[in-house]
Amino acid sequence: MPAASLSLTRPYLTDDHQPLQQQIQDIVNTQIAPLAPQMEERGPHTDREVRRMLSETGWLGVLLGPDEDGMDAGHVVKTWMLAEVARRSAAASAILQASILGAAPIAEFGDEAMRRDWLPDIAAGRIWPTIATTEPVAGSHVLGMETTAHRKGQCFVLNGEKDLVGNADLGDVHCVIARTGKRPGAKSLTAFLVEKNTPGLEVVRRPLNGLHGFSADGLRLSSVHVPRTRVIGEIGDGLAVALLSSVVYGRLNLAAVALGIHQRLLDVTKEWVSTRPRYKGHLSDLPPVRNRIAEMQGQLMSAQLAAYHAAYLLDEGIPCDAELIYSKLTSHRAGVASAEHAKQLHGGHAGRLGNPCEQLRRDMDLVHAPAGPDDLQLIRLAEQALGPSRTQWSARHLSHRHR
Numbered sequence: 001m002p003a004a005s006l007s008l009t010r011p012y013l014t015d016d017h018q019p020l021q022q023q024i025q026d027i028v029n030t031q032i033a034p035l036a037p038q039m040e041e042r043g044p045h046t047d048r049e050v051r052r053m054l055s056e057t058g059w060l061g062v063l064l065g066p067d068e069d070g071m072d073a074g075h076v077v078k079t080w081m082l083a084e085v086a087r088r089s090a091a092a093s094a095i096l097q098a099s100i101l102g103a104a105p106i107a108e109f110g111d112e113a114m115r116r117d118w119l120p121d122i123a124a125g126r127i128w129p130t131i132a133t134t135e136p137v138a139g140s141h142v143l144g145m146e147t148t149a150h151r152k153g154q155c156f157v158l159n160g161e162k163d164l165v166g167n168a169d170l171g172d173v174h175c176v177i178a179r180t181g182k183r184p185g186a187k188s189l190t191a192f193l194v195e196k197n198t199p200g201l202e203v204v205r206r207p208l209n210g211l212h213g214f215s216a217d218g219l220r221l222s223s224v225h226v227p228r229t230r231v232i233g234e235i236g237d238g239l240a241v242a243l244l245s246s247v248v249y250g251r252l253n254l255a256a257v258a259l260g261i262h263q264r265l266l267d268v269t270k271e272w273v274s275t276r277p278r279y280k281g282h283l284s285d286l287p288p289v290r291n292r293i294a295e296m297q298g299q300l301m302s303a304q305l306a307a308y309h310a311a312y313l314l315d316e317g318i319p320c321d322a323e324l325i326y327s328k329l330t331s332h333r334a335g336v337a338s339a340e341h342a343k344q345l346h347g348g349h350a351g352r353l354g355n356p357c358e359q360l361r362r363d364m365d366l367v368h369a370p371a372g373p374d375d376l377q378l379i380r381l382a383e384q385a386l387g388p389s390r391t392q393w394s395a396r397h398l399s400h401r402h403r
């Protein structure tokens with residue numbers, strides 16, 4: 001039998017975390033793992049059973065503080081938790097992370113009344129939030145967005161279309177970023193909280209080719225009236241809301257989902273090579289096969305180191321934009337490299353529908369774009385190395401946390 005998994009969670013997770021880890025692991029094993037096969041078999045859909053189940057865990061509030069009835073468990077625990085969920089169901093982890101991300105704008109930019117009104121319900125899983133930044137023609141170029149918000153008395157009227165919004169179909173309230181000023185000014189965007197049943201708001205279904213059970217649909221806004229009190233932060237804070245949420249929350253969330261998929265790829269491949277007969281033993285006895293497993297193990301360890309290190313710096317209050325960028329980039333690249341080894345080691349069986357490598361590769365592909373595709377991470381990393389200097393969103397997050 002394969003040896004136990006190597007784990008690089010120490011020293012980031014300590015004995016103090018053990019009881020919480022055990023609780024999370026029990027739920028993952030007994031409640032999430034059994035749902036995973038049926039989620040995959042159903043193909044593209046919005047899985048409400050997973051939402052119901054996750055709502056009871058309180059995990060949406062993993063980063064929220066005691067005043068908000070949250071777990072206050074920090075970024076290292078969040079990263080480990082999302083990775084463990086993804087190891088059993090990448091889609092369940094994608095669902096969870098999209099609404100942890102959706103809570104970020106309110107937690108980071110909301111005034112006291114907004115935080116009090118929404119965050120305890122989110123922590124309790126009664127309200128699932130989303131963040132809606134991307135548009136059909138403006139993804140990474142956030143300042144290119146076309147959705148507008150015009151002032152009308154005590155309201156703003158929103159018109160436009162969002163795309164690829166994680167949990168759009170599942171969410172109760174959407175943080176919609178829209179244009180309130182002339183392009184391309186950094187202060188030309190504003191963030192609004194828009195409830196799901198608001199007249200003029202419509203979910204436009206656009207199925208994904210992986211992560212079955214998770215959906216990232218469009219949101220059409222046709223003269224949607226939003227009261228002035230639903231502005232998140234100040235008028236003109238929209239770009240900061242979008243970028244801080246993406247850099248500080250999104251990058252690690254997606255890195256964690258990739259870690260879980262990657263670990264699963266390694267699990268199933270180790271099992272495969274250790275049990276598939278070859279000559280007088282198994283595939284795992286052959287040096288080239290062992291080399292590929294070593295490559296996969298090494299790729300996973302690099303990605304884990306990058307993610308837990310960045311999460312640890314955040315928990316310690318140390319600004320770490322470069323580390324966050326690197327963890328998102330590495331987790332995806334390393335996962336793709338391991339998926340190739342897994343495919344090679346599964347031979348022709350890798351091409352069969354239902355083969356775990358095929359599914360895991362599809363799921364890994366969908367981790368690429370959210371919170372920024374690899375090319376954009378490289379651009380940001382080059383800026384960290386060479387300039388020009390940019391806002392350090394992690395520093396801003398840390399100053400918000402201590403306000």
Ligand SMILES: Cc1cc2nc3c(=O)[nH]c(=O)nc-3n(C[C@H](O)[C@H](O)[C@H](O)COP(=O)(O)OP(=O)(O)OC[C@H]3O[C@@H](n4cnc5c(N)ncnc54)[C@H](O)[C@@H]3O)c2cc1C
Binds near residue numbers: 098131373
């Ligand atoms: C599973 C999933 C979940 C998502 N969840 C959310 C969500 O919850 N909320 C939300 O708002 N969005 C979400 N998104 C959307 C995601 O944030 C965008 O896909 C991402 O920002 C990239 O935008 P784009 O797809 O429009 O690609 P584009 O910006 O069009 O980029 C396409 C490619 O062009 C190249 N490119 C683009 N710009 C540059 C440049 N400046 N320099 C060099 N090369 C460049 C890169 O190769 C890039 O990969 C999600 C997407 C997916 C797949």
